[in-house]
Amino acid sequence: MMALDHVSFDVPKGQFLALVGASGCGKTTILNMAAGLIQPVAGSVLVNGERLLRPSRRTGYMFARDGLLPWRSARSNLEVGLELRGVAPDKRGRRGTALLEMIGLASFANAYPWQLSQGMRQRVALARTLAIDPDTLLMDEPFAALDAQTKLMLQAEFLRVWERDRKTVLFVTHDLAEAVALADRVIVLTRRPGRIQADIAIDLPRPRDPERIRFDQAYLRLSEQVWQALKAGEAAE
Amino acid sequence: MSDRAQSARVLETLRRSEAEREARRLRRAFWVWAVRALVLVLFVGLWEWAIRAKVLDPFFFSQPSAIVMFLAEEVRDGSIWPHVLVTLRETLAGFALGAAAGIAAGIARMQFPFAAEVSNPFLTILNVLPRVALAPMFIIWFGVGEGSKVALAVSLVFFILMLNTEAGIKSLDRELILTMRALGATNRQLFWKVMLPGAVPSIFGGMRLGVVYALLAVVVGEMIAARMGLGQRIAFYAASFRAEGVLGTILVLAMIGLALNFIVARAEAMLLRWKGDVT
Numbered sequence: 001m002m003a004l005d006h007v008s009f010d011v012p013k014g015q016f017l018a019l020v021g022a023s024g025c026g027k028t029t030i031l032n033m034a035a036g037l038i039q040p041v042a043g044s045v046l047v048n049g050e051r052l053l054r055p056s057r058r059t060g061y062m063f064a065r066d067g068l069l070p071w072r073s074a075r076s077n078l079e080v081g082l083e084l085r086g087v088a089p090d091k092r093g094r095r096g097t098a099l100l101e102m103i104g105l106a107s108f109a110n111a112y113p114w115q116l117s118q119g120m121r122q123r124v125a126l127a128r129t130l131a132i133d134p135d136t137l138l139m140d141e142p143f144a145a146l147d148a149q150t151k152l153m154l155q156a157e158f159l160r161v162w163e164r165d166r167k168t169v170l171f172v173t174h175d176l177a178e179a180v181a182l183a184d185r186v187i188v189l190t191r192r193p194g195r196i197q198a199d200i201a202i203d204l205p206r207p208r209d210p211e212r213i214r215f216d217q218a219y220l221r222l223s224e225q226v227w228q229a230l231k232a233g234e235a236a237e
Numbered sequence: 238m239s240d241r242a243q244s245a246r247v248l249e250t251l252r253r254s255e256a257e258r259e260a261r262r263l264r265r266a267f268w269v270w271a272v273r274a275l276v277l278v279l280f281v282g283l284w285e286w287a288i289r290a291k292v293l294d295p296f297f298f299s300q301p302s303a304i305v306m307f308l309a310e311e312v313r314d315g316s317i318w319p320h321v322l323v324t325l326r327e328t329l330a331g332f333a334l335g336a337a338a339g340i341a342a343g344i345a346r347m348q349f350p351f352a353a354e355v356s357n358p359f360l361t362i363l364n365v366l367p368r369v370a371l372a373p374m375f376i377i378w379f380g381v382g383e384g385s386k387v388a389l390a391v392s393l394v395f396f397i398l399m400l401n402t403e404a405g406i407k408s409l410d411r412e413l414i415l416t417m418r419a420l421g422a423t424n425r426q427l428f429w430k431v432m433l434p435g436a437v438p439s440i441f442g443g444m445r446l447g448v449v450y451a452l453l454a455v456v457v458g459e460m461i462a463a464r465m466g467l468g469q470r471i472a473f474y475a476a477s478f479r480a481e482g483v484l485g486t487i488l489v490l491a492m493i494g495l496a497l498n499f500i501v502a503r504a505e506a507m508l509l510r511w512k513g514d515v516t
Contacts, residue, residue, distance in 0.1 A: 035419060057421045067416030071434050071511040080430070081420045112511045132420070 004029055005193040008043075014166040018179035020226065021189030021197075022234055027172040029194075031138045034170055035061050047136070057085065060134030064141040066125040068113040074124050075100060075109040081132040099127040103157070119150035126158060136168045143178065155182060155210040163207050176230065180223045181210040188226060190233035198229035299480035307485040317489065323465040324455055325493060327383050331390020332451035332497075336444060338391065339398025346399070347406045348428065364396045369457050376462050386458035386466070390451040397450060398443045405439025406432045438512070441505040448497045456490060467493075 004026040011017050019027045032038045033045050036055040045052040047059075060081075068077045079096045087095075100106045103123040105116075113121055122143065129137065142158075143151045159182060162169065173179050179186045180202055188198040202222055204213065213219045281301045287293040288300040295303070311317040346353035372389055379385035409432055417431050459468025467486050474482030 037419065055418065055421065061416075061419035063412075063416060063419075065412055067412050069413060069417075069431065069434070071437070071509075073511075080417070084417075084420060084422050084426050084430070114512075128420070138419075 004040075005195055007189070007194060007196055009187060009196065009199070011168055011170065013168055016162065016169040016171065016182060016184045018171045018173060018183035018186045019189060020173060020176060020179045020186060020230060021194060022191050022230075023174060024192050025189045025233075026192060026194035027189060028140055031061070031140050031170060031172055034136075035059055035138050056136075057132070058135045059138060060129040060132055060136070061138045062125060062129045062140065062142045064144040066113070066121040068121055068124060068128075070113050073110045073112055074105060074116065074120075077113070078124055078128045078131055081128055085132065095131055099131055102161070103127045119146055119154065122146060122150075122154060123157070126154070130161065134167065136170070139169065139171045141173055141175075142171075144173070144175070151178075152211050158182075159208060159210060176223060176226055177214065178210075180204075180219060180226055181208065181213050186226050188229040188233055197233035198226070200226055200229065295480070296478070297480060299484050303481040304485045304488065307481045308488070311485070317470075320465055320467050320470050321489065321493070323383065324452075324459065324467040324490075327386040327455045327458075327466065328390060328448075328451045328493075328497070330383075331387040331455060332394055332448050334387065335391040335394025335451065336398045336447055339395040339443070339447075340402050340440060342395070343399040343402025343406070344433070347403055347432070360396070360399075363392075364400075368392045368454065372458050372461050375458065381462050381464060386455045386463070389458045390454040393450045393454045394447040397447045398440065401439050401443030401446075402436055405436025408439070409435040438509060441501070441509065444501050445498060445505070448501050449494060452490070452494050452497065 007026075007030065009017075019030060021027055029038070033040050034047075034052070036045070036052045036059070039053070047056065068074075069080065072080065075096050078099055079092045082092045082095060096109075097106070100109050103126065105120060105123060105127075108116060108120065113124075116124070122145070126142065143154050146154060155178065169183075171179070171183060183202050186198075186200045186202055187196055188200070189195065190197045200222065204216070204218055204222070284293075284298070285301045288295050288298065308317075346356065368389065371392065372385075375385040375388045375392075379388050413431055413435065414427060417427055422430065455466070456468035456471070459466035460472040463469040467490055470486045471483050474480075474486065
């Protein structure tokens with residue numbers, strides 16, 4: 001089955017790009033290709049002008065489910081990416097401590113995943129992705145499994161970190177509000193096989209507060225635009 | 238009422254309900270043990286009574302008092318200890334060797350699918366074979382001493398641990414593997430940092446079973462032909478029609494089995510603290 005068809009786009013360095021579309025439109029396929037986990041049947045993925053043939057260690061990938069190793073503490077899970085890259089334990093520990101403080105879980109450093117709430121686990125997963133200091137962040141509905149309150153909190157937290165470092169982000173979501181509130185640009189995909197329905201620049205000022213922005217006029221106009229594109233994409237074929 | 242007083246009252250109520258629950262748990266534990274003791278006393282009492290009332294023939298069934306006297310005598314003159322030592326040594330050696338080899342084989346077979354596929358039918362045949370039937374051959378091959386018992390135990394423990402190791406590795410959550418791969422894990426790292434630790438619970442399940450089977454194999458081996466060991470004692474007492482000797486020795490074996498099982502369970506609880514629900 002064909003998941004994607006004639007999908008082509010560039011992501012400038014430091015851009016926060018959101019991909020939205022109905023479920024099963026191939027959003028995750030795009031991320032998996034960008035991660036180098038799968039290869040396109042036809043076409044190619046270029047990162048910094050080079051063809052991507054296998055997973056890059058400069059890319060961070062975050063999923064809806066936390067995927068924390070149940071036998072490792074929060075700290076040890078957070079540092080696992082560094083461990084895989086052979087970073088020395090003391091250096092790893094310092095980075096781990098800094099990140100634990102950043103996500104407000106310093107006192108849970110030694111807690112195991114089952115002792116943490118959903119939101120805490122996802123925060124550890126986020127910190128684990130950031131720990132390896134990736135050039136590119138691939139995020140597959142990273143906040144989808146959270147309740148509304150926790151979701152807003154994590155979105156704000158993530159935005160704060162991102163606005164500081166400005167890494168390139170590919171962010172897949174089916175939540176329009178999330179896409180418009182966070183991203184610089186939203187690409188709307190049609191139903192399977194996914195094609196690009198619309199490519200909309202979100203020129204809202206930064207820093208943004210995902211909680212407040214919901215009542216902003218410009219935000220509402222852009223949301224409407226994205227929503228119309230999504231509707232049109234669903235109707236296509 | 239002030240906030241402070243109110244929260245103090247809430248805390249007090251919580252504390253009391255916590256204490257209440259703890260007390261209920263203790264009461265229940267007490268009754269469980271009391272009823273267990275009662276069942277044991279009833280069983281032993283009924284047995285003793287049946288012998289004395291000549292309902293049962295002591296030649297076949299012995300009696301609790303005779304078994305206790307027998308054990309007391311064996312312990313007093315110290316004649317039982319060398320046999321306990323031999324059986325324990327054979328069991329532990331067989332268990333350790335079998336478990337180590339089984340875990341290693343399970344890992345190797347998961348790492349090298351080609352070798353695994355080639356070895357499948359052979360290992361299946363060996364595994365379905367009633368190993369106890371091989372005991373006479375083991376005695377021919379490894380002698381009447383401790384080696385043959387250890388070998389028999391290894392032949393049982395090996396397969397249990399190999400299969401459990403493989404099952405543990407296979408049953409791992411795909412999500413974890415995907416996440417770790419995305420984090421940049423190489424195949425080797427994936428194996429050592431995800432698959433193997435993930436298989437530890439299953440490996441321990443195999444060890445609990447394995448330690449009991451090691452004891453079983455050793456005792457059977459000793460019963461067939463041995464110079465020393467509790468199995469040899471059982472065969473000896475059975476041949477001389479001493480039911481209290483057979484039953485008393487079996488009681489000692491049960492104690493050893495319980496102790497071994499307990500040690501593995503403790504090690505498991507320590508290593509699997511991350512699970513939080515291991516008791």
